[in-house]
Each structure stands twice: as C-alpha cells, then as structure tokens.
Amino acid sequence: MKKSATLQTHGNYFQPSNHCLTPPPPAATDLNPDNFATFFTEKIANISKQFCDSPSSAENSPQVTTCTAGTLREFTSLSEGDISKLIAESRPTTCPLDPVPTSLLRDIAPTVVPAITFIMNSSLSSATVPSAFKQARITPLLKKPTLNPAQVENHRPVSLLPFLSKTLERPVAKQVTNFLNQNGQLDPKQSGFRSGHSTETVLLSGTEALRTARAKGPSSVLILLDLSAAFHTVNHKILLTILTSMGITGAVHFWFNSYLTGRSFKVSWQGKLSSNYTLTTGVPQGSVLGPLLFAMYTISLGHVIRTHGLSYHCYADDTQMYLLFQPDDSTVSARISSQHAAQLLVQAMVIARLDYCNALLAGLSACAIKPLQMVQNAAARLVFTQPKRAHVTPLYIQLHWLPVAAQIKHKALTLAYKTISGSAPAYLKEMLRPYVPGRELRSFNTNRLAVPPARSKRHQAKLFSVIVPQWWNKLPEATRLASSLSTFKKHVKPLPQLLTALMPELAQTRD
Numbered sequence: 025m026k027k028s029a030t031l032q033t034h035g036n037y038f039q040p041s042n043h044c045l046t047p048p049p050p051a052a053t054d055l056n057p058d059n060f061a062t063f064f065t066e067k068i069a070n071i072s073k074q075f076c077d078s079p080s081s082a083e084n085s086p087q088v089t090t091c092t093a094g095t096l097r098e099f100t101s102l103s104e105g106d107i108s109k110l111i112a113e114s115r116p117t118t119c120p121l122d123p124v125p126t127s128l129l130r131d132i133a134p135t136v137v138p139a140i141t142f143i144m145n146s147s148l149s150s151a152t153v154p155s156a157f158k159q160a161r162i163t164p165l166l167k168k169p170t171l172n173p174a175q176v177e178n179h180r181p182v183s184l185l186p187f188l189s190k191t192l193e194r195p196v197a198k199q200v201t202n203f204l205n206q207n208g209q210l211d212p213k214q215s216g217f218r219s220g221h222s223t224e225t226v227l228l229s230g231t232e233a234l235r236t237a238r239a240k241g242p243s244s245v246l247i248l249l250d251l252s253a254a255f256h257t258v259n260h261k262i263l264l265t266i267l268t269s270m271g272i273t274g275a276v277h278f279w280f281n282s283y284l285t286g287r288s289f290k291v292s293w294q295g296k297l298s299s300n301y302t303l304t305t306g307v308p309q310g311s312v313l314g315p316l317l318f319a320m321y322t323i324s325l326g327h328v329i330r331t332h333g334l335s336y337h338c339y340a341d342d343t344q345m346y347l348l349f350q351p352d353d354s355t356v357s358a359r360i361s362s363q364h365a366a367q368l369l370v371q372a373m374v375i376a377r378l379d380y381c382n383a384l385l386a387g388l389s390a391c392a393i394k395p396l397q398m399v400q401n402a403a404a405r406l407v408f409t410q411p412k413r414a415h416v417t418p419l420y421i422q423l424h425w426l427p428v429a430a431q432i433k434h435k436a437l438t439l440a441y442k443t444i445s446g447s448a449p450a451y452l453k454e455m456l457r458p459y460v461p462g463r464e465l466r467s468f469n470t471n472r473l474a475v476p477p478a479r480s481k482r483h484q485a486k487l488f489s490v491i492v493p494q495w496w497n498k499l500p501e502a503t504r505l506a507s508s509l510s511t512f513k514k515h516v517k518p519l520p521q522l523l524t525a526l527m528p529e530l531a532q533t534r535d
Contacts (some may be wrong), residue, residue: 056298057296060298062441063065094206094207098274107137108197111129111130111140111191114187119161119186119187121161121184123190151275161289162181165179166520172450190312196312197312200272210320213338217316241350243350249343251341255264256309258317259305287302319340335347369405379431384434387487387488393428396428438516439492447509458471458472460474471505473492475493499515503516
C-alpha cells in the first residue's frame with residue numbers, strides 16, 4: 025500500500041516536468057505558414073539594409089589580414105569507420121526532410137554506410153554540397169506562453185536540418201577547427217560553442233577582472249551587447265573574404281561557397297507548408313557549422329573593441345565589454361558621462377526597480393506613493409544634472425517618463441487589456457470580469473468591465489478587482505476596443521500635453 029502511494033506521489037511530482045517537455049500544440053489562429061516566412065525574411069532584410077544604407081559601411085567593413093602561418097586547401101577523406109562512428113555518436117534527431125527516421129537509419133547503418141561514405145567524400149572532393157542538404161524546415165515557436173499567438177512577431181524560428189547534412193558538417197567543422205587552433209586563428213575571447221568553454225567560464229573571467237579592479241582602486245564600467253538576428257544577417261561575401269584571409273583556400277573555400285549559396289527553407293505551421301523561400305544571407309542556425317562560421321565572421325570584432333581601450337569577452341552573439349580607469353581620469357569620464365549614458369544607467373538601476381511589479385501598488389494612497397515619486401524626481405534631475413529644486417515636468421517630457429502613479433495605472437490597465445484579450449494568466453479573469461447589463465444597452469459591446477459592489481469603503485479602494493475596472497471603464501471606447509496591445513499602449517500613454525497637466529502633482533513632490 026505504501027509503495028503504491030509512493031509511486032502515485034512520484035507521478036504527481038513529475039507531471040509539471042512532463043508538461044514542460046511535451047508542451048501543448050499552438051493555439052489556433054488565422055495565421056498561415058507564408059505569414060511567418062514573409063515576416064522572418066523581411067525582418068532579416070530590414071536589418072541587413074541598415075548596414076547597406078549606412079554611409080560609413082564601406083569604411084567600417086572588417087579589416088582582415090592575410091594568414092601566413094598555413095593554408096587549408098583540401099579536406100581529408102573519410103573512411104567507412106568514420107561515417108559509422110558519426111552516425112552512432114550523433115543525436116537521433118529526425119527532420120521532416122529526412123527520407124527515413126534516424127532510428128531506422130542507425131539500424132540499417134551497416135548496409136548504407138558505404139553509400140553514405142561515397143556521398144560525403146564526393147561532396148568534399150568536388151567542393152559541392154548536395155542541394156538536398158541545403159534545405160531547412162522552420163517551425164515557429166511562441167517566445168513566451170503569455171504572448172498572443174496570433175501575432176507573428178511573438179514567435180521565433182526554429183530550424184530543422186536533414187540528419188545527413190549535419191553528419192557531413194561534423195567532420196568539416198572538426199578539420200577546420202583543428203586548422204584554426206593550430207594556427208591560432210580563433211579569438212581566445214570567444215567562448216561560444218567551443219570545447220571546454222561555457223557561459224560559466226566567461227562570467228568567471230569577467231567577474232574576476234571587475235573584482236580585481238575594485239580591489240586595486242580603479243573604477244569600471246560594464247557594457248552588455250546582444251545582436252539582433254545575428255546568425256541570420258551574416259554577409260556571405262564578407263564571410264568568404266574572411267575565410268580566405270584565415271588561410272582557407274582551394275577546394276575547402278569552394279566547398280564553403282557551395283554550402284552558403286542556394287539555401288532555402290519552408291515554414292511548417294499547423295500541418296501546412298509555406299512556399300519555398302531562398303536565403304541570401306546568414307548561416308544556418310541549428311547547424312553544426314553555424315556557430316563556427318559566426319565566430320570566424322566576428323573575428324575582427326575583438327580588434328575593434330581593443331582599439332577603443334576596452335576589454336571584452338564573447339559567447340556566440342553575446343558580448344560583454346568592460347572599461348577600467350582611474351576615478352580622476354577626466355578623459356575617460358568624459359567618454360562615459362554623457363546624458364545618454366546617464367539615462368541608461370538611471371533607467372537600469374532606478375526606474376526598473378520602481379516599475380517592477382508596480383501593478384501591486386494599484387490603489388495605494390498618495391502619501392504612500394510620494395516617497396517613490398521623490399526618488400523618481402531625483403533620478404530625472406540626475407540625468408540632466410539639474411539642481412535639487414529644479415522643476416521636473418519638462419525633464420519627464422524629454423525622458424518620456426510617466427510619474428509613479430501614472431505608471432502604476434498604465435501597468436494595471438495593460439494587464440487588464442491582456443486579461444480581456446486572453447494573453448494573461450487565466451486566474452486574472454476571476455478578478456476582471458466583463459460587464460453584462462441586465463438588458464441590452466448600447467454599452468453592451470463597448471468592452472467594459474464589471475465593478476464589484478461596495479462592501480467596505482475603507483479597503484475597497486485597494487482591491488485590484490475594484491479599482492482597475494473603474495479605471496478601465498473611464499477609458500475612451502476606441503482605446504478599450506484597440507485591436508492590438510501596441511495600439512492600446514499608444515492610446516493609454518499620455519501625450520506631453522497631458523503630462524504637463526500633472527505639473528501640480530509633481531510640484532508637490534519636488535524635494
């Protein structure tokens with residue numbers, strides 16, 4: 025009896041884990057696969073266009089030097105034993121483009137390995153990648169469970185590649201990596217997808233440098249960079265030039281040229297496929313060679329950072345830069361003490377904390393909010409280096425900040441919109457119920473919320489379920505019926521003229 029109860033307890037314990045490992049299918053929407061394909065391709069094209077249209081793009085193109093340590097002109101051929109080992113050691117993932125499941129391929133490996141070996145060696149010797157290996161199947165995944173699945177921008181593309189294409193990439197990546205390591209071509213500060221390297225080693229090195237600087241006295245500034253669609257915007261022409269400069273020539277260079285050109289993808293969504301789309305930029309994300317090619321593509325980034333007197337560490341497309349300097353160094357202080365830098369620091373260190381979970385403060389009395397408002401006023405003056413008694417309303421307009429009370433109201437109304445539109449947790453619907461009149465009125469279809477009846481006036485004003493419906497029902501009808509969250513936020517956030525009307529309120533918290 026005890027054993028049965030224990031097994032039942034263990035089964036209940038692992039239910040959340042099983043749910044995470046096997047998430048529910050995507051919610052039904054009116055989107056089709058071509059909507060996603062068009063959005064993904066246009067996003068990449070827009071980002072790439074920013075570099076092409078830049079007047080200094082030619083001047084800022086990567087400066088590479090020709091490698092004199094050695095060259096890699098040909099690949100080493102593979103034996104049947106190499107292919108058998110690759111198949112056995114690879115993860116048994118199956119792509120819809122695979123002719124047979126990977127598990128079945130493993131079972132029949134002794135029979136098909138000679139043919140696969142011939143295909144792999146033919147590709148390496150002829151410097152040609154089979155067109156079937158350059159196709160991808162993309163599945164859109166919702167970035168967060170709380171996001172609206174009906175909006176394409178809330179999804180990220182997950183690329184699935186044929187098993188044999190990744191099997192071919194593994195020996196190529198190994199031979200190229202060995203060549204680069206032997207000639208010292210890889211950036212020692214790049215830790216992404218490298219053996220023995222991890223996010224932990226990167227953080228350990230950076231933290232140690234900052235702590236050492238603090239112990240010795242110098243000041244330090246840390247800057248974190250995250251590139252948007254970094255893998256997808258790699259310029260093929262620049263990448264091939266960099267490969268040549270690093271000593272990759274001959275048949276190997278031609279093979280990479282074949283690998284990059286003629287790639288295509290289709291989007292799979294709710295059992296349907298999009299049209300075929302051609303890729304003209306980027307390296308395949310989810311591939312074996314993608315991270316290595318990206319590391320080679322950004323090899324000049326370290327040189328650019330060092331020329332500005334900064335230290336750095338990279339992990340794939342994430343970069344952390346830090347500057348160590350003496351507190352009395354006026355030249356460095358001038359470089360980092362700009363108004364823009366001050367605004368970024370204040371927003372990260374002060375405003376982010378004032379905004380965190382501020383929906384919980386809905387209904388808070390004015391006297392309780394006053395200390396928070398005084399902190400925000402001081403932060404605004406700090407950004408513009410204004411004296412203690414300076415008026416803050418013009419500063420708020422320039423910073424596009426809302427006062428604390430207005431920001432609380434904005435957050436609460438945003439949660440209300442998400443709840444009504446179905447993108448917030450279901451349990452919030454218990455607090456915010458739609459208004460249903462006793463008889464049909466003109467207000468029936470105006471998206472109003474029901475206000476619970478008064479029980480105790482003393483505590484009622486503090487209830488989220490009471491005060492937020494009151495705020496919501498006072499919004500213009502067009503705002504309540506906004507078609508998207510972004511449109512709703514634009515309607516709710518007051519214009520500078522409305523912010524100016526709050527001047528008396530801000531003046532009361534001038535200190």
